[in-house]
Amino acid sequence: MSAKSDAEIELCSIYHGAHIKRSVSDLATHYDYIIAGGGTSGLTAADRLTAAFPSRSVLVVEYGDLINSTDILRPATTVPNPSYAYQILSRPEPGLNNRSFTVTVGKIVGGCSAINAQMFDRGSAADYDAWGDVAGEEFKAAGWTWDGLLPYFKKSITFTPPTASEVEKYDYTFDVDAAYGGNGPIQAVYPPFQWPSEKIVRKAWTELGIPTQREAAGGDAYGVFFFPSSQDPKTQTRSYARTGHFDPVANRSNYHLLVGHKVTEIILRETDNGDRDYEARGVKIQAVKGDSAVVEITSDEEVILAAGTIHTPGILQRSGIGPKDLLTAANISTKVELPGVGQNFQDHAMSSLFYNMQTDVQPNPMTMFMNQTLMKQAREEYEKNKTGPLTLSGGNSGAFLPLSMTTNDTTTLLTALAAQSPSTYLPNNTHPTILTGYAHQLSALATLYSTRDNAAFEYPISSLASMLAFLKPLSRGTVHINPASPLAEPHVTYRTLTNPLDLELLLHGLKTYRRLYSTPSAQTLGPQEIMPGAAVSTDEQWRAWARKNVSPSFYHPVGTAALGRRERGGVVGPDLRVHGIEGLRVVDASVMPLIPGTHTSSTVYAVAEKGVEGVIGDGRRKNRKRE
Numbered sequence: 198m199s200a201k202s203d204a205e206i207e208l209c210s211i212y213h214g215a216h217i218k219r220s221v222s223d224l225a226t227h228y229d230y231i232i233a234g235g236g237t238s239g240l241t242a243a244d245r246l247t248a249a250f251p252s253r254s255v256l257v258v259e260y261g262d263l264i265n266s267t268d269i270l271r272p273a274t275t276v277p278n279p280s281y282a283y284q285i286l287s288r289p290e291p292g293l294n295n296r297s298f299t300v301t302v303g304k305i306v307g308g309c310s311a312i313n314a315q316m317f318d319r320g321s322a323a324d325y326d327a328w329g330d331v332a333g334e335e336f337k338a339a340g341w342t343w344d345g346l347l348p349y350f351k352k353s354i355t356f357t358p359p360t361a362s363e364v365e366k367y368d369y370t371f372d373v374d375a376a377y378g379g380n381g382p383i384q385a386v387y388p389p390f391q392w393p394s395e396k397i398v399r400k401a402w403t404e405l406g407i408p409t410q411r412e413a414a415g416g417d418a419y420g421v422f423f424f425p426s427s428q429d430p431k432t433q434t435r436s437y438a439r440t441g442h443f444d445p446v447a448n449r450s451n452y453h454l455l456v457g458h459k460v461t462e463i464i465l466r467e468t469d470n471g472d473r474d475y476e477a478r479g480v481k482i483q484a485v486k487g488d489s490a491v492v493e494i495t496s497d498e499e500v501i502l503a504a505g506t507i508h509t510p511g512i513l514q515r516s517g518i519g520p521k522d523l524l525t526a527a528n529i530s531t532k533v534e535l536p537g538v539g540q541n542f543q544d545h546a547m548s549s550l551f552y553n554m555q556t557d558v559q560p561n562p563m564t565m566f567m568n569q570t571l572m573k574q575a576r577e578e579y580e581k582n583k584t585g586p587l588t589l590s591g592g593n594s595g596a597f598l599p600l601s602m603t604t605n606d607t608t609t610l611l612t613a614l615a616a617q618s619p620s621t622y623l624p625n626n627t628h629p630t631i632l633t634g635y636a637h638q639l640s641a642l643a644t645l646y647s648t649r650d651n652a653a654f655e656y657p658i659s660s661l662a663s664m665l666a667f668l669k670p671l672s673r674g675t676v677h678i679n680p681a682s683p684l685a686e687p688h689v690t691y692r693t694l695t696n697p698l699d700l701e702l703l704l705h706g707l708k709t710y711r712r713l714y715s716t717p718s719a720q721t722l723g724p725q726e727i728m729p730g731a732a733v734s735t736d737e738q739w740r741a742w743a744r745k746n747v748s749p750s751f752y753h754p755v756g757t758a759a760l761g762r763r764e765r766g767g768v769v770g771p772d773l774r775v776h777g778i779e780g781l782r783v784v785d786a787s788v789m790p791l792i793p794g795t796h797t798s799s800t801v802y803a804v805a806e807k808g809v810e811g812v813i814g815d816g817r818r819k820n821r822k823r824e
């Protein structure tokens with residue numbers, strides 16, 4: 198038999214036999230549970246559901262394919278192959294000189310967890326406590342707080358501590374009791390490699406007076422700290438939703454995964470159940486390529502949306518659930534008016550400065566990735582020993598700075614924030630319930646900005662890249678179906694920096710890099726600022742530079758089907774059920790009402806774990822009633 202080419206290896210489904218479906222003709226006509234989206238949250242939910250109810254059937258419908266390729270497994274910075282991601286272009290961004298940007302989200306079994314940079318941290322306790330403040334008291338009572346989520350963070354992962362020699366070599370610190378202890382399917386490790394410059398930059402941050410955290414994942418995500426990568430400790434390969442939640446369980450007889458298909462709509466039936474006028478009875482699906490027929494698959498129990506922040510709103514909107522004016526413009530009759538669907542869109546804006554280092558600290562990523570001999574050595578070391586530079590994905594240390602560590606004058610900014618009216622910087626026609634919710638957000642953000650125990654800016658350390666993520670934006674965007682073509686990719690508008698106070702806050706974060714590179718340790722690197730460079734020094738120049746150079750996304754879109762009371766523009770209730778509809782939940786990143794100051798994947802796993810526990814609890818209760 199001839200050896201398979203890479204392309205053949207990618208296309209064949211080598212592990213999962215009959216349970217991978219590529220055509221609707223291979224499906225049952227109905228399932229107990231249907232999950233839209235086989236990504237980070239969808240595969241988590243499917244794993245837990247199929248385990249809890251062996252006699253109930255679960256169908257996951259995934260737009261992308263099951264790709265068996267080693268480039269996904271090798272630690273990577275981001276997106277190993279553009280074909281694994283949707284290529285959506287944002288609308289012209291009004292706060293960024295009307296530039297448009299690629300909206301990158303995964304289109305593959307495993308979703309974004311298959312293409313992310315594996316940085317596996319958590320936000321501060323205050324970030325999650327703010328969710329309850331924003332959403333409403335009953336959300337706090339239901340555990341949408343740090344204390345309520347911590348058990349799910351722990352449950353979702355297994356943390357393997359670094360070896361004693363790695364601890365000594367890299368100064369790794371961690372505290373298992375404070376943050377870990379679970380044995381979940383997603384693996385978390387400190388990689389067995391750091392670039393030598395990591396130590397120098399980390400020291401430079403401490404010379405600026407930034408505190409060091411021994412462990413940040415116990416709710417203390419501010420200061421300078423290490424955090425894990427989502428990576429397998431034995432093979433040093435990516436640990437993601439597919440390797441953790443699908444491959445080991447794919448042969449369960451109650452589990453079908455349909456790939457290459459998209460959920461276009463939810464099948465809704467009128468009901469008279471208290472405040473719920475409709476119940477979800479299944480989904481309409483369509484092949485991504487070829488046959489354009491729309492097929493209905495019914496569900497007896499629940500439909501669970503896990504299509505991510507960019508695509509979950511479209512499924513709801515096409516089903517008649519969303520802002521009435523948008524649905525009317527798209528000729529869709531409104532079944533449940535929920536103005537929050539597709540609103541409240543948030544991401545961490547990102548900015549890259551560039552410094553040339555005159556001191557050549559070797560090895561470093563700049564020279565290694567461009568030098569074929571060094572790359573060959575690194576590849577051989579990785580293949581043979583699972584050590585060396587190629588075990589490090591996006592890096593696993595950072596400085597996470599509260600506003601007060603970037604400026605002495607927080608008072609001016611906080612006074613301006615307190616004076617903001619919620620309607621001033623949202624679009625003119627924003628629904629009153631969204632304004633009410635946003636007022637709660639502004640108040641929560643004012644508290645977060647005024648305290649020292651949560652971060653406003655992230656400065657990733659490991660690779661000398663002078664990158665900055667703006668963690669607590671005030672601006673809000675939208676994700677809407679295209680009214681002229683509802684099945685097409687959505688209209689995405691980040692609206693980054695449309696709230697002008699964001700720009701003022703961001704300036705402090707950006708200028709902090711200059712202070713960092715003036716510290717004695719950083720000076721040993723011989724930094725020369727290339728971008729923005731000496732021509733940018735006044736605030737006016739910084740503002741112009743930022744509008745021209747900032748990107749709207751650190752790949753962390755959230756918020757478009759947010760937890761919250763209906764009168765606050767919320768889309769889902771404390772049990773993640775969509776307001777007004779029976780048997781329909783959302784378990785993905787879109788439910789986060791406020792973006793936490795962290796990379797988002799570990800929070801998505803925790804949210805999905807908590808959400809599906811609710812589905813299972815309700816399923817068991819129904820069972821008992823039936824018996």
Ligand SMILES: Cc1cc2nc3c(=O)[nH]c(=O)nc-3n(C[C@H](O)[C@H](O)[C@H](O)COP(=O)(O)OP(=O)(O)OC[C@H]3O[C@@H](n4cnc5c(N)ncnc54)[C@H](O)[C@@H]3O)c2cc1C
Nearest residue numbers: 234236237238260308309313314315316460505786796798
């Ligand atoms: C390039 C990149 C780098 C990142 N880096 C990091 C990082 O280093 N650390 C970190 O913590 N986080 C990172 N993230 C973010 C993190 O991975 C995401 O927040 C998280 O994985 C999102 O999970 P989700 O379940 O909400 O969505 P996804 O994982 O995106 O899953 C949604 C799935 O639904 C499918 N889908 C969409 N529409 C439909 C439809 N209509 N029908 C059927 N299926 C559909 C999609 O194809 C996708 O597979 C990164 C993200 C990206 C894109």
